[in-house]
Amino acid sequence: MSAWVKQKKWQVEKHGEKKASWYAEWNEPDGTRRAKSCGTGSRGKRAAERLAARIREELITGTYQREERKTxxxxxxxxxxxxxxxxxxxxxxxxxxxxxxxxxxxxxxxxxxxxxxxxxxxxxxxxxxxxxxxxxxxxxxxxxxxxxxxxxxxxxxxxWGYIKTVPRFRMEKEPKKLPNYVTPEHFALMYQSAGAATKPAEAPYPIADWWRALLITAQMTGWRIGELLSLRWDDVDLDAGTAITRHSDNKGGRDEKVALHPIVIEHIRPLRAFVPCVFQWDHDRRTLDVEFAKIQDAAGIKLPCRDSGDPRHGKCTDACYRYGFHDERRAFATLNAENMTREALQVLMRHKSANTTDRYINMARQIKPAVANLHVPALSQQQLNDRSKMAN
Missing domain, CATH: 1.10.150 (DNA polymerase; domain 1)
Structure with missing residues (x-):
């Protein structure tokens, strides 16, 4: 087993010795002849010699690994x-x-x-x-x-051996934006306007009751919309006030029993019917968004577009001015971050990593800055009166 350096005879005849590539060649343990081009000139020769020396050492020490040409x-x-x-x-x-x-x-x-x-x-x-x-x-x-x-x-x-090393990645810088979350004022307006929705029309209870229950449960559990729509009556205990989110329906990948607030129980109890899911929805996901938009329009909600100044944003659409269902989840985290421990919030939101929970906590702190304890400069009554006149 050995490795050596050489030039191809046909390349030398065609291009000349200076322009012909230098190769490191070697025989593998099974006798297979391998070769690799290392470039032309003195630089190519030195590179071929280094490669040949390394392969020779690997063959002698038994550390040589064949490079598979896997597609x-x-x-x-x-x-x-x-x-x-x-x-x-x-x-x-x-x-x-x-x-x-x-x-x-x-x-x-x-x-x-x-x-x-x-x-x-x-x-x-x-x-x-x-x-x-x-x-x-x-x-x-x-x-x-x-x-x-x-x-x-x-x-x-x-x-699996398809590549020797994983290449380094440089991620793009993303703008640090404040979270968009459903404010208490807007939630109250949507709750009041739930009757504007027209689906699920086949439900054996008022449509407004279905939507109010969905909005309340989303706001007070922080569950993702997919988890809510997948929640089965078999996994709800109205008397004990608990519900189980299944590993197949959540991103956490685990079953988890969650305590429900009495207000949530009060809202979902009237939906009890002979259907498998609490929020039975027999339409596609797009229709759910359309119905949610109807409620927001009826509530008079029109948010400012948070990306209107971004040249990559393009033309604004109606969705730019409305809440999405994930904004309910952000509302749960933002409005409750200061009232519970980090560990408790992580459990309720079913985050695999505490770093994800920390991002919600940090966003909540930005939205609710602790200004109550800031030093207030001493001002005379005359200065305050003058300031008041200027404001008016």
Missing amino acids: WDEFRQRYEADIKSRLRPASVRSAKEALSHLERIIKPKQASSVTAERISEFVRVRKTERGKKKKSKVSPATVNGNLRCIKAALRLAHE
């Missing part, structure tokens, strides 16, 4: 089969979408061709592409979401 297509097929059985459908869709964008932009042939340089190329191109809204560009948050999915895939590629 990207082979890896992706194995990866998709793996995540399909492990991840939630939404996560599988995000992963497939991110890898499809990567393939479209950098067109990898071998898995090993996905390097840090190619990832940077992917980010540069992705940032210039059109976003979902008219005249908008893909946001830094979307790019980072793609990168997280790609990085997770490449970690498995490394574990």
Whole structure:
């Protein structure tokens, strides 16, 4: 077993010795002849000599590992089969979408061709592409979401031996925005206007009661909308005041029994009927958003667009001026962060990481700054009176 340096005879004849590439060649333990080009000239020769010396040492010490030329297509097929059985459908869709964008932009042939340089190329191109809204560009948050999915895939590629190392990733800087959450005043208006909704029309109880129960439960549990719509009567104990969120329905990936506030019990009790789910919804998800928009319009809610000054935002749509269901979850965290411990809030919101809970707590502190204990400069009554006249 050995390794050596040489130039290809046909290259020397065609290009001359100075322009012919230098190669490191070696025989693998099974006798297979391998070669790698290292460039031309004296620099290429030195690189080939270094590579040959390293491979020679690995062959002697028994640490040599054969570099498999595994294709990207082979890896992706194995990866998709793996995540399909492990991840939630939404996560599988995000992963497939991110890898499809990567393939479209950098067109990898071998898995090993996905390097840090190619990832940077992917980010540069992705940032210039059109976003979902008219005249908008893909946001830094979307790019980072793609990168997280790609990085997770490449970690498995490394574990499975498709690549030697996971390339380094540079995430895009995202603007630090204050959270959008349903304020108590707006919640009261929506609660009062719940009768503006027209679905679920087939329910054996008033539509307004259904929506009021949904809004109250979302506001007072912090559950995601998917968890609420999946909540089954079999998992609710009205007398004990508890409900179980199942691992198949939440992002925490675990079953958890949660105590419900008496107000929540009071609102969901009238919905008890011969249907499997508490919030039985036999329409698509888009229709739910449309009905929620009707309630907000009837309540006279029109929020300022938080991204109107962002050149990547594009043309505003009606959704820019309304709340989404996740804003109810943010309201739960923001309005309760100062009234409970970090650990209690993490349990109630079912965050896997305490860092996620900390972000909600920090946002709550920004919204509710502790100004009550600030030093107030001493002012004379005359100065206060003068200030009052100027204000008027």
